[in-house]
Amino acid sequence: MRAPAAGDQAAREILLSMENVSLSFGGVNAISDVSFDIRKGEICAIIGPNGAGKTSMLNVINGFYTPRQGRITFKGVARAKMRPYEAAERGIARTFQNVALFRGMSALDNIMAGRTLKMKRGLLWQMLRYGPAMAEEVEHRRVAEEIIDFLHIKDIRKVQVGRLPYGLQKRVELGRALAMEPELLLLDEPMAGMNLEEKEDMSRFVLDVNQHFGTTIALIEHDMGVVMDLSDRVVVLDHGVKIADGTPDEVKSDRNVIDAYLGVAH
């Protein structure tokens, strides 16, 4: 548990606000009337049983899905519809539940691809790869190398990511998201399928990102130990409905949450 964050929570500015968001696929309600806020600088965990709508929620936040109803306000701007590239432009980055790296590219190129929006030189300069274009390339290579250092993936920077073990792929994917220097980072089960040591490393990275860069993080995770350790606040979904929202301690002792996790019939 991270004591300091809990106290000043109310004082923090709201970064993302979801109001009465609903999403359905055909007849299935993936998300029903869910509202919650994510505040600047916090780590907010979204938890819930399988099929609860967690991934769908991230997909709504970064524009993959357009909600059937509801309002999403990010950095004070409300919107009904937003394309994923617009979300990226406004500072939302994300990793995927099933790693979605650019498999044919090296780890370094994946991270460099995360810098795309920051690079401005157009086709003509790119054709020459000289002068300002090269300077820009080098400048962003430097940032990419900082991320590579931070994640301890120096040895594999030139390896095609498709050939890396799963744990490292997840790390490169985090690196690619960090390269975007996002204000809001959405992590969909960053530790799924990892062994204990890898989980500890990944938890460390997530905390460091949050503390050193001040990045706000929304995290989906099934491992309760990790959730309790990392998050400032927890939002619990079940069958597309929000059943709890509070500090890890509050949520842990919540009747509804215990029922949902123990599978008590509603």
Place this chain on the structure above:
Amino acid sequence: MLYREAGQYKTSYQADQAVFPLLQDRVGLLVILFVAYVVIPLTGNDFLINAVMTPFLIFSLAAIGLNLLTGYTGLLSLGSGAFMGVGAYACYKLTTYFPDVNIIIWIVASGFVAALVGAIFGLPSLRIKGFYLAIATLAAQFFLEWSFTRVAWLYNHNVSGAIEVPQRTLFGVPITGPNATAETRYLIVLTIVVGMTWVASNIVHGRIGRMWMAVRDMDIAAELMGIRLLPTKLLAFAVSSFYCGVAGAMMVFLWYGGAESTVFSINQSFTILFMIIIGGLGSLLGAYLGAALIFVLPIVLRFVPPKLGIPVHAATVEHITFMIVGALIIFFLIVEPHGLARLWQIGKQKLRVWPFPY
């Protein structure tokens, strides 16, 4: 351990971001350029220059063009033959209307016309991919081919229905038409192909190349990086068609000396596609290797056995070529999608640690 990077530490990211970070690679490249620019023109006969090297280079350029689209951006196209045709006809019309402007300028400029046409036919790529996109480009192929035969304006209403390349000069030396020597035409082709390969290599190693590969490997994640899919795909279509267009213009103006629409048929599209499959998808070197194999193989089969006293029939050569190319395509599609270029890399890797197994 002749070929290795040991000791070649990069002192700056700039050096490491270079296209050829290894000294051996740079030396090799210089040797190749020396052979191409000096040795071949001085020692090669007309046959080598006109029937082997010039077309090999032109096909390589077209293969680079298709590889930018299919290998780097992951968009399968069966229209490269037609886009080559657009370049050829555009060049023909441009030099007809403005005969005083240097033909080399028109050859390169015709690439822009091809780029525009390519981008227009690339529009469906936002909605459809894979097999369906291939069919859409096939429609482009047939439509353009139809235009090349039916729109008489394109070939200046010649009775033959063919483009006839007029004589054009550079500093008083004929470079197109019947009076241009094979060496002159070869050197022009070589210069254009080398220059455009250099540009292609710069593009694929930079931001735009990474955007293309990102779209190829995982388009949803690419969009999430802020990459807009439609402009990125259209740019790939445009640049790819530019390369094919210039290749087509050179094919007619600097090699054939004249052409009918059948040159730009679906067969041409398939030939180019086979080149990049065998050479290696997503590799510029692969475009050269594929063009060499597919174009040079039949020539070798045709002319080497008779020299050794084995008579072969032209039809037999054709059959053997079909069989070998067919087998290679199946081999590479199944076993090594990255083609000859990948085998070359593996070879280099082995050489790097030689004589040790690891």
